[in-house]
Amino acid sequence: xxxxxxxxxxxxxxxxxxxxxxxxxxxxxxxxxxxxxxxxxxxxxxxxxxxxxxxxxxxxxxxxxxxxxxxxxxxxxxxxxxxxxxxxxxxxxxxxxxxxxxxxxxxxxxxxxxxxxxxxxxxxxxxxxxxxxxxxxxxxxxxxxxxxxxxx
Amino acid sequence: xxxxxxxxxxxxxxxxxxxxxxxxxxxxxxxxxxxxxxxxxxxxxxxxxxxxxxxxxxxxxxxxxxxxxxxxxxxxxxxxxxxxxxxxxxxxxxxxxxxxxxxxxxxxxxxxxxxxxxxxxxxxxxxxxxxxxxxxxxxxxxxxxxxxxxxxxxxxxxxxxxxxxxxxxxxxxx
Numbered sequence: 652x653x654x655x656x657x658x659x660x661x662x663x664x665x666x667x668x669x670x671x672x673x674x675x676x677x678x679x680x681x682x683x684x685x686x687x688x689x690x691x692x693x694x695x696x697x698x699x700x701x702x703x704x705x706x707x708x709x710x711x712x713x714x715x716x717x718x719x720x721x722x723x724x725x726x727x728x729x730x731x732x733x734x735x736x737x738x739x740x741x742x743x744x745x746x747x748x749x750x751x752x753x754x755x756x757x758x759x760x761x762x763x764x765x766x767x768x769x770x771x772x773x774x775x776x777x778x779x780x781x782x783x784x785x786x787x788x789x790x791x792x793x794x795x796x797x798x799x800x801x802x803x
Numbered sequence: 804x805x806x807x808x809x810x811x812x813x814x815x816x817x818x819x820x821x822x823x824x825x826x827x828x829x830x831x832x833x834x835x836x837x838x839x840x841x842x843x844x845x846x847x848x849x850x851x852x853x854x855x856x857x858x859x860x861x862x863x864x865x866x867x868x869x870x871x872x873x874x875x876x877x878x879x880x881x882x883x884x885x886x887x888x889x890x891x892x893x894x895x896x897x898x899x900x901x902x903x904x905x906x907x908x909x910x911x912x913x914x915x916x917x918x919x920x921x922x923x924x925x926x927x928x929x930x931x932x933x934x935x936x937x938x939x940x941x942x943x944x945x946x947x948x949x950x951x952x953x954x955x956x957x958x959x960x961x962x963x964x965x966x967x968x969x970x971x972x973x974x975x976x977x
Contacts, residue, residue, distance in 0.1 A: 696832060696937035696938075697937060697938065699829060699830070709902065709928075710928075710937055713927075713928050713929075713931075713932060714932070717929075717932060736835065737835060738835070738836070738932060738933065738934070738935040739832065739835070739935050739937065740832060740833060740834065740835040740935075741835075742832045742833075
């Protein structure tokens with residue numbers, strides 16, 4: 652009984668792992684959804700492996716406020732993202748954009764896969780082909796083998 | 804021989820790449836603002852809140868913006884270096900007092916000395932956001948054309964002053 656109570660009590664502490672403490676009121680459910688999506692997608696610069704939603708850093712709070720206010724002013728999520736990228740660079744995006752500096756990042760895995768496929772296909776083809784051996788040497792080898800057998 | 808050469812080459816290349824990656828500092832995020840016009844601000848001065856100072860006041864000259872706060876521990880370490888730069892009398896150094904209490908900030912300057920031509924108050928950190936500030940202290944060098952030429956993240960040490968900041972300033976001054 653005691654342990655059940657304790658477990659129940661402890662479970663209250665893990666209800667929310669999000670550090671967002673500010674309460675914002677939104678004009679529409681869409682705006683709220685946009686806000687939630689943005690703070691999930693944008694990366695905090697102070698705690699670099701957290702998003703804005705999960706970070707308790709002062710800067711993350713400021714950027715959440717900035718995000719909220721921009722949405723309230725009628726800006727689109729893309730405009731918010733442009734705002735952040737203009738100031739903090741591509742780093743703030745968990746999903747970097749597809750442009751000249753990120754081609755390798757986006758295409759790299761597929762290039763590696765392609766290279767591996769080409770390699771495997773070539774190996775398989777080579778394995779299927781009859782081995783090209785000089786006829787004279789083959790006859791010589793056969794002779795040697797036969798001699799070996801007659802000796803036994 | 805060739806059987807070993809190829810995997811070995813790939814292995815060595817991988818090691819090289821990973822060793823290079825280990826040496827990079829992930830805390831250093833390159834600023835997209837380099838060579839872009841310095842974000843404009845118009846903020847009240849710490850010394851006299853009734854007076855405002857704006858980026859336009861520095862048009863046509865090379866200047867340095869140093870982001871600092873009294874709560875920032877590494878700013879204190881950096882302060883001696885900023886004073887060193889001020890003593891050279893090469894450029895105006897403007898302090899951006901970031902998310903601080905004016906009373907604390909003034910006391911901090913009284914205690915540790917004031918190398919700034921002026922400090923402006925960014926109480927809510929909005930100008931900081933415009934300048935892409937994410938770790939105080941940060942130091943920017945702005946050219947006579949109004950563009951940010953260099954950004955130093957974290958405390959400027961004597962070494963980085965001599966090797967990075969001063970060469971940039973001297974080159975801009977011509």
